[in-house]
Amino acid sequence: MEKNSPIYRDYVEILKRELVPAMGCTEPIAIAYCAAKARAVLGCLPDKVIVAASGNIIKNVKSVIVPNTGGRKGIEAAAAIGIVAGDEEAGLEVIARAKEEDKAKLADYLSRTAINVELALTENVLDIHVQVSNGEDTAEVHIVNEHTNIVRIVRNGEILLAKEIVNVVDDGKPDYEFLTIKDIYDFAMTCDLNDVREILDRQIAYNTAIAAEGLKNDYGANIGKTLLKAYGHDVRIRARAKAAAGSDARMGGCELPVVINSGSGNQGMTVSLPVIEYAGEVGADRETLYRALLLSNLVTLHEKEGIGRLSAYCGAISAGVGAGAGIAFLCGGDYKMIVHTIVNALAITSGIVCDGAKASCAAKIAAAVDAGILGFEMYRNGQQFYDGEGLVRKGVENTIRNISRLGRIGMKETDKEIISMMIGK
Incomplete structure (x- = not known):
């Protein structure tokens, strides 16, 4: 295959996009990432969290242990560790470098924070919507189709990001x-x-x-x-x-x-x-x-x-x-x-x-x-x-x-x- 051909370049780009590091099962990590991003948008630790997820996300998070949570399973644990210890800029390595002092806050945060989980009414197989609030302040982050593909960010009703939900996630995606x-x-x-x-x-x-x-x-x-x-x-x-x-x-x-x-x-x-x-x-x-x-x-x-x-x-x-x-x-x-x-x-x-x-x-x-x-x-x-x-x-x-x-x-x-x-x- 010619190195300068479009197919060759696309194959290399596909490998670069797909063969990336992730810590923990990717579905709970995607929830942790979405929650970490929502916390960052909110600007403080939320005291109320709502996670709406598609059925395939729920089934892939329900029974798997989330890293850095002390053996905890499920969506609540994934969202909480993302909020208290996640690096919202790290993608699927969102909790890979969680600090011990932050991980130590998890149990207390889970005990005093309302984290509600809902089945999302969506046709998208991969769909995660996290809403967080603290007092009058609110934020929401929405991921669709790929584990880190954020399509919507809102803070206090102001839309900060809105992307069309399409099968091709972005214009730069190889064919x-x-x-x-x-x-x-x-x-x-x-x-x-x-x-x-x-x-x-x-x-x-x-x-x-x-x-x-x-x-x-x-x-x-x-x-x-x-x-x-x-x-x-x-x-x-x-x-x-x-x-x-x-x-x-x-x-x-x-x-x-x-x-x-x-x-x-x-x-x-x-x-x-x-x-x-x-x-x-x-x-x-x-x-x-x-x-x-x-x-x-x-x-x-x-x-x-x-x-x-x-x-x-x-x-x-x-x-x-x-x-x-x-x-x-x-x-x-x-x-x-x-x-x-x-x-x-x-x-x-x-x-x-x-x-x-x-x-x-x-x-x-x-x-x-x-x-x-x-x-x-x-x-x-x-x-x-x-x-x-x-x-x-x-x-x-x-x-x-x-x-x-x-x-x-x-x-x-x-x-x-x-x-x-x-x-x-």
């Missing part, structure tokens, strides 16, 4: 429609690694560190440890265990940051940690690892673009498919093998539902990575799924389109039922 498996492969094989080295080095360092933490200490259901204890230390098990252990720690409130993919830390770990583990196993050099990570990250972003940021379709499945593509390349696979790995893997686990961020995400990640590896091993052993078998269609893009339709349209009612059950309706 994700350029993403195809053929072009992703071409880009990964020819990319000037100096353009992406810093991004990928950060992904390797951050995500490896949290996986090690998950295997070392007690988090969640300890899926990573369980895999190694039950099944041994073959690379296929280690690849699943590392990704699961990172999720164990992240869902368990670990305060280490991760580099995300498609707005999700779990997806960021799933696309990278199995690939890193396989690279060590096969003795791949750093350049080869970079190219494998380019494949895994961009394949996942391509799948997720059609499904959407949040849905009833478990995002770890898309990331496991991406990891399978990266692993296929590390094991000597060419374009044809990578294509068949993607199709096989999609056929194996598509349909696993997302019922919010929580400890069991680590187990779903293990299953997703297993499917990615099996998709590769199938084709390496002369086996594949064929056109017309279920959702599989001839041509990798056609299969991806079917899966996108399933997640975005077919599972819309499923998503509503999941949310209703989780909030007790």
Whole structure:
């Protein structure tokens, strides 16, 4: 791929936008960010807070531990830590550098402050609206579509910011429609690694560190440890265990940051940690690892673009498919093998539902990575799924389109039922 082509520039920009650090599960962190921004606009500590959030935000915050909160879960904890200890200029790292003296104020603030949570009446899947007040002063901040995309800021009735809510968040957003498996492969094989080295080095360092933490200490259901204890230390098990252990720690409130993919830390770990583990196993050099990570990250972003940021379709499945593509390349696979790995893997686990961020995400990640590896091993052993078998269609893009339709349209009612059950309706 020509370095000066629009597609090349867009691919680099997509990686820069998507592979960013975040501390804690991204949905509660988005609430913390929105609340921190609202507090800053208000100019003082609010004594009343209202958080209105879309159903997918509620389900992804309900059961996950929020970092720096002393093990607390839920929207109230996320909003409160953003208010008392958040840096409103830090985006998804809003509470990453919270001071101990500020964190110490959390329990008292929660005990004396009314924080009301409401289900937002919205068609937007990702929608957070925080209203705060102190005496006669009020402020509100509204986030839509992406975790840090503020579309409205109001103080004492004066509109300080108002952006049109559209599918494309801003004019500078690269064109994700350029993403195809053929072009992703071409880009990964020819990319000037100096353009992406810093991004990928950060992904390797951050995500490896949290996986090690998950295997070392007690988090969640300890899926990573369980895999190694039950099944041994073959690379296929280690690849699943590392990704699961990172999720164990992240869902368990670990305060280490991760580099995300498609707005999700779990997806960021799933696309990278199995690939890193396989690279060590096969003795791949750093350049080869970079190219494998380019494949895994961009394949996942391509799948997720059609499904959407949040849905009833478990995002770890898309990331496991991406990891399978990266692993296929590390094991000597060419374009044809990578294509068949993607199709096989999609056929194996598509349909696993997302019922919010929580400890069991680590187990779903293990299953997703297993499917990615099996998709590769199938084709390496002369086996594949064929056109017309279920959702599989001839041509990798056609299969991806079917899966996108399933997640975005077919599972819309499923998503509503999941949310209703989780909030007790």
